[in-house]
Amino acid sequence: MDRSELAARIDHTVLGPATTPADVERVVSEASEYGMNVCIPPCYLEEVPTMELTVATVIGFPHGQHSTAAKHGEAVDAWQRGADELDMVLNVGLLKAGNHEEVVADIAEVVAAVPVPVKVILETPLLTDDEKRRGCEAAVDAGADFVKTATGFADGGATVDDVELMAEYLPVKASGGIGSYEEARAMIEAGAERIGASSGVAIVKGAPDAE
Structure with a gap:
């Protein structure tokens, strides 16, 4: 794929606890220049000017331990304030406890609340392969659009192995620790449809003009 096709798969991200309006402005400007999407904190959705730019934000971030009602409210609020996609963290503790129906219900409440794509963050560094599969199954059962590897805060x-596993269930957003074109390409070759990274510019610049 060429640079423009790669860029369209990247969610250029800034989600750290010290993120400022200036940080969001920079990421939005870079995404617009290079043809990427953005993923920003929900409190800054109004910082994004009206433009042809896909804007994702996060729900239940970063630990997934918000109540389902709180996640529902976050989702509706984010959508009403302009979010095009929502990346929600599932409840890792409930998943580990084997409470499948509760995990499904938590995700399904967000999916049903908004008419935009919902990506479910599994937080794979904290999970066994069996738990990753059960998390993917919960996302499928809840009607989610994507599964996503990690928040980047665990x-x-x-990893390539996790992307390959998750791609058996739903489209995958690979996120967490991807800092170069080579790493992004490996994830795409493993089955990732999207890349979440704070290094979006470096990834795009590292790509050849065409392959």
Whole structure:
């Protein structure tokens, strides 16, 4: 794929706890220049000017331990304030406890609340392969659009093996620790449809003009 096709798969991201309006302005400007999407904190959705730019934000971030009602409210609020896509964190503790129906219900409440794509963040660094599969199954059962590897705030991030596993269930957004074109390409070759990264510009610049 060429640079423009790669860029369209990247969610250029800024989600750290010290993120400022200036940080969001920079990421939006870079995404617009290079043809990427953005993923920003929900409090800054109004910072994004009206333009042809896909804007994602996060729900239940970063630990997934918000109540389902709180996640529902976050989702509706984010959509009403302009979010085009929502990346929600599933409840990792409930998943580990084997409470499948509760995990499904938590995700399904967000999916049903908004008419935009919902990506479910599994936080794969904290999960066994069996738990990853059960998380993907819950996302499928809840009607989610994507599964996503990680928030980037746990100890670890996306791996090729995890992307291959998750791609058996739904389209995958690989996120967490992807900092170069070579790493992004490996994730795409493993089955990732989207890449979440704070290094979006470096990834695009590292790509050849055409392949």
